[in-house]
Amino acid sequence: MSKSFVSVEGLARKYPQKEGELVVFEDVNIGIEKGEFVCIIGHSGCGKSTILNVLAGLDTPSAGAVIMDGKEVSGPSLDRGVVFQNYSLLPWLTALHNVSFGVKARFPQWNKQQVNDHSRKFLEMVGLGHSLDKKPSQLSGGMRQRVSIARAFATSPKLLLLDEPFGALDALTRGVIQDELIKIWGETQQTVFMITHDVDEAILLADRILLMTNGPHARVAESVTINLPRPRQRASVVKDPGYYKIRNYLVNFLVERSGDLAGSAGDESGSFKTVEVDPTQLADTGEANNPMVEMPDLVASH
Amino acid sequence: MQSLNLRAALTSLVFLVVLLGLWEAFNQPPEASGELSEFELLMGGADQEARVPPPSQVLGHAWDELSNPFYDAGPNDKGIGIQLAYSLYRVLTGYFFAALIAIPLGFVIGMSPLMYKALNPFIQVLRPISPLAWMPLALFIIKDSEQSAIFVIFICSIWPMLINTAFGVANVRKDWIKVARTHELGALKTAFLVILPAAAPTILTGMRISIGIAWLVIVAAEMLVGGTGIGYYVWNEWNNLDLNSVIFSILMIGVVGMLLDLALGAVAKLVQYEE
Secondary structure (H helix, E strand, C coil): CCCCCEEEEEEEEEEECCCCEEEEEEEEEEEECCCCEEEEECCCCCCHHHHHHHHHCCCCCCEEEEEECCEECCCCCCCEEEECCCCCCCCCCCHHHHHHHHHHHHCCCCCHHHHHHHHHHHHHHCCCCCCCCCCHHHCCHHHHHHHHHHHHHHCCCCEEEEECCCCCCCHHHHHHHHHHHHHHHHHHCCCEEEECCCHHHHHHHCCEEEEECCCCCECEEEEEECCCCCCCCHHHHCCCCCHHHHHHHHHHHHHHHHHHCCCCCCCCCCCCCCEEECHHHCCCCCHHHCCCCCCCCCCCCC | CCCHHHHHHHHHHHHHHHHHHHHHHHCCCCCCCCCCCHHHHHCCCCCCCCCCCCHHHHHHHHHHHHHCCCCECCCCCECHHHHHHHHHHHHHHHHHHHHHHHHHHHHHHHHCHHHHHHHHHHHHHHCCCCHHHHHHHHHHHHCCHHHHHHHHHHHHHHHHHHHHHHHHHHCCCHHHHHHHHHCCCCHHHHHHHHHHHHHHHHHHHHHHHHHHHHHHHHHHHHHHHCCCCHHHHHHHHHHCCCHHHHHHHHHHHHHHHHHHHHHHHHHHHHHCCCC
């Protein structure tokens, strides 16, 4: 575990209460390799966002630590870029200046021309080359999130953290930006850690999906390997024979097992192990393989 | 449909004409039944009714004054431009020093909950004090009427700027602070690149309230300290029983106050942003 590029070790968040304490999550161990795209899925209240904020250095855990590149994370850093769900653009700056704001902070030795060219390049990558001088209030939600993504990628952090970046967008816009995210990720080979509620989004983007049990006492129960071939596209990825195996496995976990496993203690030693799963290698169980199974809408349930 | 602005301007004009017309009609001196005594002439007529000069007279007087605003014929007779310039100088000096202290201090109060709680009692007690109440103390300590007037402006402009700056700084969206933190901005850069532009519209609102109050207070302060300034001018012309000049200077106080507000409104527009 400690050999991973990013290593989350024994992370816990507890709140003291009148009687005992409220354990949101505990014993969370995650390893992320360099260049890997990892998604984390779980129901609301399992502490996903807290884990991401701890990774970002914006929050401190009750126990455990995050080690990145051999160093413990202790506070925010330009090494870890964050894209928030609500875009977090500075409304008094234009799209270009919002990106160059990050670039300037990252490369203080660059001159104005270099900063501008670099920022422009990343805005063009997300298809906003024509809206450089617009203020966030003049951009749609999808365009704002693209600026935010461009800002994060332009600072080339060692780890990119995405906190439900598409949660506030409509399905069509979301699809387009997912494609752009795949493209820009393919070009930069960033290490990405992303929170999502959308199973299809996770399968499309991730190398690995971490599944969390419900809180309180939430844990990362399984790590599901997504070995669908890359580059993936929204239209074709669903035709892959493994796609529905994976999808059904994930949905089954979220609907049934995330609750069943909630609060369960680990094995005899008391420690909780994350199980590695590759659904495409599982024996067909018939029911789980049927693409016609009615899928509950996870997004709508929140 | 005509544009709203045009119709509003026309309506304003109608109100103005009606108002001036009524003012003119009800303030004509009565027909003299015989030769008026000097006292009666001074009182504007033969009867005891209070009667202000009609607008035709005031406007004529205004024209005379405005066509030569900067003449200086001794301490009792200076042009309206000179009097307004004195007042503006006092207001802007006091206001400038108030901003110099209120905005940085407001930043500290807004950013530090400890300072907020520690300084809040002082602010709450000092703020409701009428600025003119400070005048005797200021005169005693400073021993200079000019500087005492500036001090009174300083003390009355400081509160809205201080409170609005603190409020604006304390209420900067946490997301933007997070952006600053994840970009490793230091305290100074965060203050200037994120907090200041984020709080600027609120700060400017405070500055706008302050300049309005300062302009209200300067008239009263100059009535007390005397010598020069528009406030002194109003009071002096009252003592001269020159009601034409009194009404004219009242209008000028209004016009200058409006211009000050418009100027700060224009600055506020520059720092305004839409979320």
